[in-house]
Amino acid sequence: MSSPFSLPAALNLPTSSSESVADAIHRCALAWDTNDAALFDSSFMPDGIFEVNDHTMKGLPEIHAKGLALIFKLDTTHIVTNVRVQMREEREASLTATVLVQHFAKGKGMEPGQRSLMSGSLYHAELAIDTDGLWKFKHLKIKSIWVVGDYSIIEDNFSEVGWQME
Template structure:
């Protein structure tokens, strides 16, 4: 489902490679906040790995069935900061630099979680988390940067775990 708050995956004017790598993260978290499957899929390789607190989901079907099924049922706001990007280039056989097609990214993300449809109701239980994100990305055939592996490590939680249906720290068990 698309959201009126989601822009298209390809923006105009074209971004620099570094901006486009960061945009993969922005597409991903905006998709979390708007339950926009198409926008999420534009940020992930079909065989990508989505790992939350050592719980790995492999490939878009499993990510949809487990990860997005949990996230999309919540009212969330993801705030991304401290983004760092490392671009990698290779060389051709002739010794010329190749185009940048691989990158690594780190970021810090704060998330506020409420039960779906309850975020605007006074006095609702909530769960706030602080997490570190680490990712490996590739420029896909469509020109978009996408996650091959997105790893999320929650470093703290404050609030009521029942909002998300359990304890994030137990996801890897």
């Protein structure tokens, strides 16, 4: 589903710039916040690996079934900062970032007194240029450092998407 808050996946950035690499994390975060699966897919290789706190998903079908199914059940705001990019080879790069996320139950964020969960996480990614000219994640790893609020906002949806709590 496209959102009026999304720009096209391909912007007019030179592919050799670190800004072009960083655009992958911005596309991904905005896709989560706007429930835009097509924009999300523009940030991930079809066989990409997505790790969130020891939960590993491989390939877009599994990432959609487990990761997006969980995230899209929530209203979120991802604030991406401290982005650093290391250009490694002509078509490969690494990226790190710090991300703050506010989570609310779907449609409840504007209602007073609602349960919420805020988290601070570190991201590490390996990226490559895909055939469409966009930098995409080959591997995105997220490690939550802290959470504050009501963890059941997320936990309520874990069993529905096949995640087991340790």
